[in-house]
Amino acid sequence: MTFDRRRFAGILAASAAAAATPGFTEAGRALRVGEVVDGGELPAREASWYKKLDEGRVECQLCPQACTVADAERGTCGVRENRGGTYVTLVHSLACSVHADPIEKKPLFHVMPGELALSFATAGCNVECKFCQNWEISQFRPEQVRSIYLPPEALVEAAKRAGAKLTAATYSEPVIFWEYVRDAARAARKAGLAPTVITNGYIQEEPLKEVLPHLSAVKVDLKSFREEFYREQVRGKLEPVLKALEIIRGADVWLEIVVLLIPTLNDSESEVRDLARWVKSNLGADVPVHFTRFHPTYRLTDLPPTPVKILERAWNVARAEGLNYVYLGNLPTHPGENTVCPGCGGVLIRRLGFKILENRLTKGACPDCERVIPGVWD
Amino acid sequence: MTRRWTRRELAAIAGAAAMVGVSDASPGNPSIRRRGVVGLGSLTGDAKGKVDAGAAAAAMDSVLRAATGAADITAAVQGLFKPSDVVGIKLNCLGGSRMSPRPEVVSAFVDCLVAGGLAPERIILFERSSRELERAGFEIRRDGSGPQCYGTDNDYDRQPSVSGAIGSCYARLVSTTCTALVSFGVVKDHDLAGVSASLKNWYGVIHNPNKYHDNQCDPYVADVVRHPFIKEKLRLTVLDGVTAQCHGGPAYRASGVFPLAKLAATTDPVAADLWAWKVIDAERVRRGMSTLEAAGRPPRFIATAARHGLGVGELDELREVEV
Numbered sequence: 001m002t003f004d005r006r007r008f009a010g011i012l013a014a015s016a017a018a019a020a021t022p023g024f025t026e027a028g029r030a031l032r033v034g035e036v037v038d039g040g041e042l043p044a045r046e047a048s049w050y051k052k053l054d055e056g057r058v059e060c061q062l063c064p065q066a067c068t069v070a071d072a073e074r075g076t077c078g079v080r081e082n083r084g085g086t087y088v089t090l091v092h093s094l095a096c097s098v099h100a101d102p103i104e105k106k107p108l109f110h111v112m113p114g115e116l117a118l119s120f121a122t123a124g125c126n127v128e129c130k131f132c133q134n135w136e137i138s139q140f141r142p143e144q145v146r147s148i149y150l151p152p153e154a155l156v157e158a159a160k161r162a163g164a165k166l167t168a169a170t171y172s173e174p175v176i177f178w179e180y181v182r183d184a185a186r187a188a189r190k191a192g193l194a195p196t197v198i199t200n201g202y203i204q205e206e207p208l209k210e211v212l213p214h215l216s217a218v219k220v221d222l223k224s225f226r227e228e229f230y231r232e233q234v235r236g237k238l239e240p241v242l243k244a245l246e247i248i249r250g251a252d253v254w255l256e257i258v259v260l261l262i263p264t265l266n267d268s269e270s271e272v273r274d275l276a277r278w279v280k281s282n283l284g285a286d287v288p289v290h291f292t293r294f295h296p297t298y299r300l301t302d303l304p305p306t307p308v309k310i311l312e313r314a315w316n317v318a319r320a321e322g323l324n325y326v327y328l329g330n331l332p333t334h335p336g337e338n339t340v341c342p343g344c345g346g347v348l349i350r351r352l353g354f355k356i357l358e359n360r361l362t363k364g365a366c367p368d369c370e371r372v373i374p375g376v377w378d
Numbered sequence: 379m380t381r382r383w384t385r386r387e388l389a390a391i392a393g394a395a396a397m398v399g400v401s402d403a404s405p406g407n408p409s410i411r412r413r414g415v416v417g418l419g420s421l422t423g424d425a426k427g428k429v430d431a432g433a434a435a436a437a438m439d440s441v442l443r444a445a446t447g448a449a450d451i452t453a454a455v456q457g458l459f460k461p462s463d464v465v466g467i468k469l470n471c472l473g474g475s476r477m478s479p480r481p482e483v484v485s486a487f488v489d490c491l492v493a494g495g496l497a498p499e500r501i502i503l504f505e506r507s508s509r510e511l512e513r514a515g516f517e518i519r520r521d522g523s524g525p526q527c528y529g530t531d532n533d534y535d536r537q538p539s540v541s542g543a544i545g546s547c548y549a550r551l552v553s554t555t556c557t558a559l560v561s562f563g564v565v566k567d568h569d570l571a572g573v574s575a576s577l578k579n580w581y582g583v584i585h586n587p588n589k590y591h592d593n594q595c596d597p598y599v600a601d602v603v604r605h606p607f608i609k610e611k612l613r614l615t616v617l618d619g620v621t622a623q624c625h626g627g628p629a630y631r632a633s634g635v636f637p638l639a640k641l642a643a644t645t646d647p648v649a650a651d652l653w654a655w656k657v658i659d660a661e662r663v664r665r666g667m668s669t670l671e672a673a674g675r676p677p678r679f680i681a682t683a684a685r686h687g688l689g690v691g692e693l694d695e696l697r698e699v700e701v
Contacts, residue, residue, distance in 0.1 A: 039531055041509070055626060057569065067591075070569035072472060072629035078588035128589050130545065135538075139586050143507070144532050235589070299538060299545040 031149040037094060038146045044088040047080055048179050049207045056085040063126045063175050063203050064240040077176040078141040079124035091122035092180045095155070096137050096147040097171050100162035102354040106198050107290055107329055108256055109339060110375030111217045112166060113349055114356040117196060118159035121171030122147065122180065126202055127236040129223065130299035131262060138172035139298075152180070152187035159193055166216070170198035178207055185214035194376065201244040202236050208247055216376055217254035220245055224259075224266040225275035233265060233300075242278070249283045254376045256288040258329065261306045261314055263294065272314045276321035285324045286374045291315060291336075292329030311336070343371035410446045410457035411645040414690040415697045416653045417444025421483070421641040423620045427476065434486035437641045440701040442490055445614070445643040455494020458613045458645070459558050464500050465491065466556030466611075470563040470579045471505045471514035477630040478514035479562050479618040483641065487562065487616055488525050501525040504551055506582045534585045542601030546584035552607050559611040561647060565622035565638060565654045571595040572670045572677030573658060574628050576615045576650035577603050577688070599679035603647065604686045615650040617642040622654075624661040636661050648689025651680050652696050 031043055049061040056071045060080060067075035069082040079091045100116045123145045125138035132138055137145055150158070159167055167188045169181045174197050185195035194216035201220040212218075222241060223234050230238045248255045257279065261267040272291075279287055291314040293306045311328050315336050318326040328336030332353040339349035339361075346368045350358040360367050364377045419437040423429050439451050448454035459465055467487070471478040484503065492498050499522070505511045508518050508529035519527045534547035535554075552559065561579045568574040570591050577599050581587040590598035603609060619642055625634035638657060644650045655677055659669045670676050684691025 039507075056629075056631070068569075070627070070629065071631070073569070073591075074588045076588055076591070078586065128545075128586075139538075139589070141585075141588065144534070144585060299540060 033149060033151060033154045035149045036146060037142075037149060039143050042090040042142055043092070043094060043149070044081070044083065044090055045092050045179075047087045047089045048182075049204070050080075050087040052085055056082070058082050058085065058087040060087065061204055062178060062207050064237060065126055065202075066204075074141070075126075077124045077126045077173075079122065079176050089177070089179055090142050091124060091147075091177045092183075093149055093151040094122050094142055094147045094180075095120045095150040096123050096142070096145045097121045098148070098150065098155075098158065100159075100164050101168070103166055103168070103196075104351060104354040104356070106168055106170060106196065106219050107258065107292075107327070108196060108217055108219050108254075109290070109327055109349070109351075110256065110288055110325070110373070110377075111196065111254055112194065112376060112378070113359055113361075115166055116162060116164040117166035117168035118155065118162055118164040118193075119168040119170045120150070120155060120184070121169070121174075122177040123172060124176045125173040125200075126176050127173070127200060127234045129234050131233070131260065131294060132298045133295075134171050135298040152184040155184050156187045156191045156193065159188070160191070164193070166194040166196055168196045168198055173202075174199050175203045175207075178203070178211060182211045182214060185211065189214060200236070201241040201248075203240070203244055205243065205247060208244055209251075212248065212251040212253050215253050217256070218248050219256045219258060220248065221258050221260065222275070225271050225278065226266065229266050233262075242282070246282055249287065255283070256290065258290040258292055259314075260292050260294055261311060262300070263303050263306055263310065265303075267306065267310050267314070269313060269317055272317045273321060276318040276323055280322050285322050287323075288325035288327060289318055289323055290327040290329045291318070293331055295330070308334075339373070341366040341369060341371055341373065344369040348373060410448060410454070412445070412447060413646050414649050414695045415445060415447075415646065415699055416642055416644040416649050417441035417446075417699050417701060418653075419444070419641045419701045420639055421620050422637065422639045423480075427480070427621055429480055429482050429620055431482050431486065434480075434483045434641075435489060438483070438486040438490050438643075441616075441641050441643040442614075444699040444701045445645060451490050452494045455491055455496065459491070459494070459496055461495055461497070462500075463496070463558040464502065464556045465496060465558045465560060466551050467501065467503045467560045467562050468552075468579055468582060469503055469505045469511065469514070469516070470561075470574070470582065471510040471516070472574075472582075472628050473564065473566065473623075473630040474513050475515050476632075477564055477566060477621075477623055477627075477635070479564060479616075480620065481515045483618045483620070484516075484562060487560075498524045499526070502551065502556065503527040504549075505529050507531055530583065539605060539607070541605035542597055544584070544590055544598050544601045546586050546602070548585075548605070548607050549583040552583045552611075557611060558613050559608060560613060561615045561650075563615070563617055565617050565619045565640075565642075565657060567623055567625050567627035567634060567658055567670070568595075568675075568677075569627060570675065571599065571679065572675045573651055573655050573680075575617055575654035576647045577679060577683055578651075580608055583608070594675055594678050596678040597682045600683040600686050600688065603683065603688055609688065612647060613645065615644050615647045617650060617654065619657070622657065622661070624658045624665070625667065646689040648680055648683045648691055649696055650689075651677060651683075652690065652693060653698065655680065656693065656696070
């Protein structure tokens with residue numbers, strides 16, 4: 001976990017501006033906005049989605065893990081704890097990572113190109129991907145990482161000071177800090193910012209539907225199109241993710257999908273073809289799909305980075321199946337980074353990594369053939 | 379799953395092996411490890427659950443000798459540990475002051491180690507967090523000439539270690555600092571695992587135990603313990619069974635607590651759990667409750683641990699030595 005020093009200073013300055021925001025108490029003490037929480041007693045507030053069971057146990061109704069949690073224990077996520085029959089979240093407003101990123105880094109390619117997103121995360125995750133790139137925050141509990149108390153209003157102030165027009169709940173897994181996501185999105189909307197979420201989509205229907213109206217865009221990491229992969233590499237299930245994708249697509253919110261292609265595990269041509277067909281049939285051809293390059297990390301250090309030819313094969317297969325916007329990620333300079341008009345084939349947005357080199361979109365349409373390109377462009 | 383070791387792990391394991399010998403070879407007297415043997419002594423608390431220090435000392439002396447077959451406490455301790463060992467004693471304090479190892483019983487154990495020739499400053503009592511230790515009545519000590527006592531808090535290995543199905547950063551106390559380990563737990567029911575006594579206590583030395591509570595913690599409990607960080611260093615398991623809890627665990631729940639009046643010690647960590655399962659089920663049956671198996675949560679990790687060679691997994695292999 002790292003804070004960007006410059007941004008961190010900005011956030012603390014923003015904290016002063018948001019000093020009117022009441023902190024909440026823990027162990028009889030009020031937390032100050034911007035206060036560093038490094039171990040010690042965590043703030044706690046009652047979680048929003050759970051059911052009380054007999055004998056002091058609770059059932060979490062936030063994600064498909066549906067943990068049954070005994071008193072003094074936590075769910076799989078490590079951030080929700082049963083305290084005497086009341087389920088609490090330990091991470092609301094407890095940001096362990098805050099940074100202003102280009103929206104292209106999320107990646108969301110059809111959302112306000114070139115703009116900054118004030119990105120934030122708490123510790124914890126509801127699955128355990130063996131290839132997690134942010135495992136040093138996602139696979140730890142909140143008392144094990146350094147965080148700051150950053151309530152929604154202070155987060156919005158920080159975004160404004162950073163010049164960000166968006167917020168992004170990201171890095172670890174926003175589902176596990178869903179109450180914070182909800183409240184931050186409300187505050188962002190109120191301030192004229194566009195709230196986004198970068199998620200694994202492993203969430204139950206009700207909490208998803210409750211928060212979607214407050215969001216402008218969602219990017220879902222579809223880890224694979226095989227249940228076996230989800231079981232063995234993710235410790236989750238595919239089916240609930242597909243359901244979440246359909247719900248998001250049916251809501252008034254922009255959706256993009258990222259698939260991290262891992263050599264030998266989820267990169268077969270047949271799997272990519274099945275995935276592309278499902279997306280087209282169930283979500284539509286206009287949902288952007290990004291195939292990104294794997295780099296060895298966490299528990300998957302014995303596999304090489306994804307060969308470029310494998311990524312290109314996926315790119316070609318998905319386009320051949322009829323998807324209109326297929327991208328390649330973690331491959332700077334590759335033409336697969338660009339947005340191309342499905343009508344005339346002209347390049348509309350040229351990218352280099354997270355930079356926008358050229359944006360020819362005119363009022364959300366191709367300037368050559370006038371085809372409307374779907375997205376959130378303003 | 380293919381086992382992959384980090385360079386750091388290999389160095390740590392090689393270092394530990396060089397100091398204590400590998401596999402089942404205890405320092406001093408290899409025969410002191412006795413599969414399936416659980417030494418049991420009577421120990422009762424007063425109305426508030428407090429134990430008389432003298433009674434605790436006597437019971438501890440007896441059960442350690444029973445567990446090891448040693449003629450006296452010096453032989454027992456020297457059979458288990460070398461004077462150069464740094465001995466880490468993992469306490470299970472999740473249950474707070476009412477369902478954790480009692481400080482006076484732990485103190486009796488530390489006194490035995492010192493009487494057996496270990497330097498007090500080479501003994502470390504630890505738990506996941508200092509806060510949990512304090513709540514259970516222990517005083518935090520990080521220096522001085524006496525035994526130390528503190529929480530792991532955030533001091534974990536920087537890289538995860540893979541062992542079977544788990545991938546976890548182990549507490550550096552376990553991976554690096556200590557050359558010998560003792561599990562010092564209680565005897566209690568666990569809502570998911572079935573039993574939390576001996577092996578389950580080691581969930582407290584990995585950074586992500588919350589990831590491994592599905593499928594009744596099986597095979598994860600065994601996978602945590604069979605990592606060489608623990609397997610090659612674990613010498614003894616002690617259970618404070620003055621009171622035990624047959625239902626409602628792992629947190630303290632008054633309605634599930636009963637006076638077991640036992641102190642247990644064993645060099646077989648799986649046998650310790652077998653015994654705990656047995657006494658918990660006996661109390662549940664006495665109360666007219668279903669057994670753990672009938673309740674849908676038999677501690678299946680016990681059989682898995684036995685298959686991995688961590689100890690005996692069948693009741694007919696359990697030998698209770700009452701003193």
